[in-house]
Amino acid sequence: MPTYKAPLRDMKFVMNELLEADQHLAAMPYYKDNDTADADLLGQVLDEAARFVETEVLPLNQVGDREGCVRDEHGNVTTPSGFKAAYRKFCDAGWPGLDADPQWGGQGMPHLVSIAMNEMITGANVAWGMYPGLSHGAYSALAAVGTDELKQLYLPKIVSGEWSGTMCLTEPHAGTDLGIIRTKASDNGDGSYSITGTKIFISAGEHDLTDNIVHLVLARLEGSPAGTKGISLFLVPKFIPASDGSLGERNGVVCGSLEHKMGIHGNATAVLNFDGARGWLVGEVNKGMNHMFIMMNAARLGTGLQGLGLGEVAYQNALAYAKDRLQMRHEPRVSREAADPIIVHPDVRRMLLTGKAYTEAGRALALWLALSLDTEHHHPDEAKRKEAGDLVALLTPIAKAFMTDNGFNVAVQSQQVFGGHGYIAEWGMEQFVRDARIGQIYEGTNGIQALDLLGRKVLMDGGKKLQSLAGTLQAFVEEHEGDEAIGDYVNQLGKAAQQLGSLTMVIGQKAMSGPEGADEVNAAAVDFLRFFGHVVYGYLWARMAKLAQDKIDGGFDKDGFYLGKVQTAKFYFAKLFPETKALAATIKAGNDPLAVDDRAVFGWEPDLAHA
Amino acid sequence: MPTYKAPLRDMKFVMNELLEADQHLAAMPYYKDNDTADADLLGQVLDEAARFVETEVLPLNQVGDREGCVRDEHGNVTTPSGFKAAYRKFCDAGWPGLDADPQWGGQGMPHLVSIAMNEMITGANVAWGMYPGLSHGAYSALAAVGTDELKQLYLPKIVSGEWSGTMCLTEPHAGTDLGIIRTKASDNGDGSYSITGTKIFISAGEHDLTDNIVHLVLARLEGSPAGTKGISLFLVPKFIPASDGSLGERNGVVCGSLEHKMGIHGNATAVLNFDGARGWLVGEVNKGMNHMFIMMNAARLGTGLQGLGLGEVAYQNALAYAKDRLQMRHEPRVSREAADPIIVHPDVRRMLLTGKAYTEAGRALALWLALSLDTEHHHPDEAKRKEAGDLVALLTPIAKAFMTDNGFNVAVQSQQVFGGHGYIAEWGMEQFVRDARIGQIYEGTNGIQALDLLGRKVLMDGGKKLQSLAGTLQAFVEEHEGDEAIGDYVNQLGKAAQQLGSLTMVIGQKAMSGPEGADEVNAAAVDFLRFFGHVVYGYLWARMAKLAQDKIDGGFDKDGFYLGKVQTAKFYFAKLFPETKALAATIKAGNDPLAVDDRAVFGWEPDLAHA
Structure with a gap:
């Protein structure tokens, strides 16, 4: 176990x-x-x-x-x-x-x-x-x-855990594309609305942990405009509470079925059928997408944390197994048995260090964003709040996508350390892989995160958010480029950060160059996010290495923790960061290699008569 | 479905x-x-x-x-x-x-x-x-x-499918490291042996498809030397046949349990307990490992085919879904619905083309090796047989590891095309991912394949096998470097092939430079195999593109098949082949970043007193 x-x-x-x-x-x-x-x-x-x-x-x-x-x-x-x-x-x-x-x-x-x-x-x-x-x-x-009334009725119960919540976005025909949802809301004239439609993939959608479940539901008010500008957010409780919080009648929302999934079996992924369920408007009419993004940004960082947590636990177990499992000889020997613990074999160390390097950088990013959230919400200085909010906006898609991609890959590599035993259920490693896979898919697929990053967060404001971060990086690089401990890392980081800027310029120019501009952004986005992710992790590893080296130099490294940081940073820059070389090439290649002939390559004829 | x-x-x-x-x-x-x-x-x-x-x-x-x-x-x-x-x-x-x-x-x-x-x-x-x-x-x-007697008794039944076979290698404490197996064989004095021990992870180890099961079992004859040089191969039938092939008594081999696995649920992965089971020697005493390699090489190519087949089916289903699923608008529109088929979005095309490029190159490699096997076994010219055999030996670990790694990655990316539906069992995509995962683990983990390639196949004969293939590549590059259609690919390929040679030299020198030489090979092996794999796929894609372009130029491309080849080759060199840039850097980084302090990084103290 x-x-x-x-x-x-x-x-x-x-x-x-x-x-x-x-x-x-x-x-x-x-x-x-x-x-x-x-x-x-x-x-x-x-x-x-x-x-x-x-x-x-x-x-x-x-x-x-x-x-x-x-x-x-x-x-x-x-x-x-x-x-x-x-x-x-x-x-x-x-x-x-x-x-x-x-x-x-x-x-x-x-x-x-x-x-x-x-x-x-x-x-x-x-x-x-x-x-x-x-x-x-x-x-x-x-x-x-929420209105004060809704807050007073619901928030204390949610905060105490007596009631739980859900996010009801996806419909059978509408996942990424929420603009085409069909769930309808009509005004009951008494301050409540009547909600009808089918929502799928609702995590924690129905269960026995709490007395009540508070669904936050995207629906289309009668007469609203088409697309995302006609969507409103409603609160639909499973049981309708009286004003004192006591539970009243069962509302018209029922779990139609549970999905059979690859993993996260312990969570109920529900199909929810809303049949004239009573709901209350949350926020403004037709602003549902904006309001839902408040939840989604938190959920995206939360999903990134799943990649981090699953990477960490998979790494921990692979490490324990690698110390324990005796297989093949090594020179010099470290065991009197016929074989040595597999942790001595360099390729096993490579897999383990990959886990350590990605999870520790991921943790630094997650907590940096957490502190930035605190700053965004509570700092007395408005400029500080704005700066922190921009950083959170910029880095949230990286936290979601880069951390879940790395988490999945770390889970897979950690499973690999176990050899055949990694494929067997009782060891638990294959569950980590199955559970980690969903993080790359839900709360906006990682492809969508990449579009959010490149299209919305970087290009749409003319690169301002990116430039602000680039300034921080540049200052760090200039301060430390001659540093004995991290000068080499800082040079690599500085070059990559500059390249990120120039790649952004190139994509930005292509994006504005004609009707295919959007395709150029779409074609580059995933590789761009990964490149950007390495720049962020590289920055964090360089900073951690510097801090750790100072502690070592000061004689404060009693248990080797800081030496571990310094050596893991070295591994990161030697073995993981070079992925940026490949990514720079694939980003530069642009959309041209993807603009293939549909009939020849995919056996597909666009039905242009319908366009 | x-x-x-x-x-x-x-x-x-x-x-x-x-x-x-x-x-x-x-x-x-x-x-x-x-x-x-x-x-x-x-x-x-x-x-x-x-x-x-x-x-x-x-x-x-x-x-x-x-x-x-x-x-x-x-x-x-x-x-x-x-x-x-x-x-x-x-x-x-x-x-x-x-x-x-x-x-x-x-x-x-x-x-x-x-x-x-x-x-x-x-x-x-x-x-x-x-x-x-x-x-x-x-x-x-x-x-x-096998002896003539064994062949005459068993082969017709195996060839007809009446009886099935297994490979019994792994034991609970011995997977990669077969030198430490404990299953014992003792001579019964009547031409048969008595086999006792426990084998695990035996695919198709027990089932109801056939009347009899023929286990090929590695065991240690009493008095044999330690390690791999003391292992012999035995045939142990589930039922002991009479000389006419009729089934006699039940032998002392029993399925103790079946494993619960991540995937390949339809195959019985058995723990087999041999308790004084009667067996017959196959081949020579203490040459069991050599003989088993005959099976293992076939099994390794067969495992590579699993990566290919699963990549292909995952790609086919992702392609069908991408044509069908309407989500998000695209300019120009190709649907009169509110959203367009997702196949128009460049990032979806990137995922699909990744599947197509890897599977089609994998198919070319697999069939090239198949024809080489035919040549190795049946060509009248000994030099041709030797040349083909060398090629098979060199490329089998690539076929096994590169094809299963790519197959798994293609399955994962194809699953990604489905968004949330990819995570749901009924769509079948998550099964492909689970089923594909084992290919990277069994029949020698992909890390072991990489060591086999770099250590045994490339370095151990002083690079002769590699040079022979390099000669073929070099001749191809020289012939086509000015070619209008493929000149650019050929230049990339030529550079990478040269780099493969120089990386091999560097690793080879390090390997001989001292006691840590073996660590340098171990540290580089996995990245080296992947680099080598891209050189092989690059060669095959360039050849296929040239052939296809000639057909197009000749007016023979009626259905676009050849245009599809040409454009997929372009994609491969633009978007997948650049991985070699990262790999060259990580190979050059060598073992140094992995030679970390065990206590500081891993919290582990080698028990050197035991060494």
């Missing part, structure tokens, strides 16, 4: 040494007033979170995969053994409201801590973690744009 | 136009005498094979995945619904003996045809195909080194 230990040491290194989080948080009155800015306190919360996750959540991971969720003939869904009891303990300890506002019963902790805990939860049991994860998304959207 | 059409047109293109197979086969008396060298006949066999596979084998793929194999308390195993009936039809039609020698009841067809059919079978249903696949391996080993 796989094991998992929350990477507390590394989390605290990132928070305290890399980000110097307590100094930043102390500058924000919200955290100062809530007494939640202190590094020691945050560390204690993380320790407690780790204990909870390792004790209560981890043991349910394989059970959840084996049992899955079961739907009865009435549409009721039972979660796997132990899920409900663990969820209850989770609520009793106040974890659902960790970073929620105290006015709704939350603890007012920074995102920094809740995001670190989310990494732990997904590492231990991603399917279980999705139930509170979705609730958190619903909380964010409702808190941001 | 996924569909599959055997890629007959492409197979015939490779056989007839790229390889000009009939001319080569006609030069070999074995095929000439068996009347199996004629291109039309081979084409008809392929057509018939496609009909059988599409009608009988394909419909059982999802059933097999859902039902799996079931073992009862006595160790009997039932295969999924329909597997047995399809297998019977397969035998009735004579398919098991397609390329077997007529003296044992085979049809004497070239490997070229049987390997093409194997691709079809794995594309349609890899789990089902493994049953006859393993039998074929057992046939090869027995035919090559």
Whole structure:
């Protein structure tokens, strides 16, 4: 059975040494007033979170995969053994409201801590973690744009964990393309709306963990314009509560079936049929897409964390196996048995270091974004809020796509360390691969993330957000290019950052050059995101290596933690960062090699008469 | 439900136009005498094979995945619904003996045809195909080194498909490292041996398709030297046959359990307990590893075909979905609906073309190796046999590892084309991913293939085999470097081939430079194999593009098939081949970034007192 230990040491290194989080948080009155800015306190919360996750959540991971969720003939869904009891303990300890506002019963902790805990939860049991994860998304959207009445009725119950939340976007014919959804809303004239339609792929869509489920549903109000500009957001509770929060009648939303999936079996992926269900408008009419993006951005970072958590747990187990498994001789010998632990073989080390390098950089990125979220929401200085918000907007698609792609690849390579045993269910490695695969698909496929990054976040504002980050990188490069420890990395980083800028210019020019411009953006986007991801990870690894080398030079590396950082940075720049060389070439190749003859290559004739 | 059409047109293109197979086969008396060298006949066999596979084998793929194999308390195993009936039809039609020698009841067809059919079978249903696949391996080993008595008793039954075969190598503590196996053999003094031990991960190890199962088992004869030089190969039948082939007593080999696996559920992966089972020596005492390699090389090419077949079927289904699924607008519009078929979006085309480019090059490699196997075994000219044998030896690890890595990646990207639907079982895409994953692990992990390639096949003979292939490439480059159609590809190929040579020199020098030399080989091997794979695929794509362009120029491209080849070659060199740029850098980086401090990076202290 796989094991998992929350990477507390590394989390605290990132928070305290890399980000110097307590100094930043102390500058924000919200955290100062809530007494939640202190590094020691945050560390204690993380320790407690780790204990909870390792004790209560981890043991349910394989059970959840084996049992899955079961739907009865009435549409009721039972979660796997132990899920409900663990969820209850989770609520009793106040974890659902960790970073929620105290006015709704939350603890007012920074995102920094809740995001670190989310990494732990997904590492231990991603399917279980999705139930509170979705609730958190619903909380964010409702808190941001709900009416006071809706907030007062729903938020305390969501923050306490008594009720859970969902995001209802996808329909059978509409996934990426929400502009064509058909679910309808009509005004009941009493402040409520009547919602009718079918939503699919609704994670945590129906279950037995909570008394009530609060669905946030995209639907089209009668008479609204076509496309994304005619979509509104509605709150549709499973049971309609009275104003005191007591549960009233069952609403017209039923789970029609559960999907049989590749992984995340412990989470109920529901088809939800809304049949004249009563709903309440959240935010403004026809602004549903904008409002939903509040949830989606949080969900995208949350999905990135799944890649991180699953990469970490897969790496941890591969590392343990590699120390234990004796196979083939090595010179010099390190065992008196007939074979040596496979960790001595360089190719095994390559696979393990890939896991370590990607997860530790991913953690640094995730917590950097978490602190930036805190800054965006709570810094007293508007310019700081804006700067942080821009960074979050720019890097969220990278956090989602790069972290889930790397997480999946790390899970696959960690499975490979196990040889044949990696393919066998009882070892648990194949579950990590299956569970990690969904992160690349949902909450906007990674291809869509890439378009969001290149099209919307980089090109649409004329490269301003990118230039702001490039300035930070440039300053770092100039400061350290002669550095003995990291000068070589910094040079590589500086060249890649410049190349990112020039590639952006080239794509931007092509994008504006004619009717095929959009195709050029689409053709380059995925490789561009990956290139950008390496620039970000390269920056973070160079910074971590510098910090660590200083500690070593100061005589503070008692357990080798800092030497580990320095050597992993070296590995990253030698073995992973060079992917940028291939990506630069494929980005430059543009759309031309993709603009093939449809009939010849794909056996497909566009029906141009219909166009 | 996924569909599959055997890629007959492409197979015939490779056989007839790229390889000009009939001319080569006609030069070999074995095929000439068996009347199996004629291109039309081979084409008809392929057509018939496609009909059988599409009608009988394909419909059982999802059933097999859902039902799996079931073992009862006595160790009997039932295969999924329909597997047995399809297998019977397969035998009735004579398919098991397609390329077997007529003296044992085979049809004497070239490997070229049987390997093409194997691709079809794995594309349609890899789990089902493994049953006859393993039998074929057992046939090869027995035919090559068995005694006349064993051959006469067993081969006709294996060739007819009445009995099946297995390869029993792995033990719980010994997978990659067969030198440490513990299964024992003792001489019964009557020409038979008594075999005792436990074998795991035995594909097709126990089932209900055949009356008897012929296990080929690696075991250690009492008094044999330690390591791989003390291992012998034994034939252990499930039922001991009388000399007339009638079945006698049940032998002491029992299926102790079946593994629960990530995929290939329809194939029984058995733990086999040998408890004083009677066996017969195959080949020479203590030469078991050499003999087993006869099976393993065939099995490795067969595993490569799994990557090819699964890549092909995943690509076919992604292509069909991309034509059908309407999502997001594109300019110019190609649909009168609110959204266009996703095949118009460049990033979707990128994923599809990746599938097409890798599978078509893989098919060319597989059939080139198949024809080389035919030449190695049956050419009258010894020099030709040696040359072909060297090529097969050199390229088999590439066929196994590069084709299964690409096959898995193509399956994953094809799944991605489906968005959320790709994660749902009923669409079948996630099964392709799960089924494809094992190919990278079994029959020697892809890391082991890379070591076999770089250490044994390239460096151990001083680079002679590599130089021979390099000569072929060099001649091709010189002939076509000014060519209008492929000159650019040929230049890229020529540079990469030279770089492959220089990288080999560098690694070779490091390998001999001291005690850490072996680590340098181990550190470079996986990236080296991938680089080498691209050189081989680049060569094949350039050749195919040249052939196709000539056909277009001659006015012979009626349906666009050749234009498709030309444009896919362009895509390959623009978007996939540039991976070599990254690989060259990571190969050059060598073992140094992997030679990290064990305690600091991995929290591991080698127990050197034991060394």
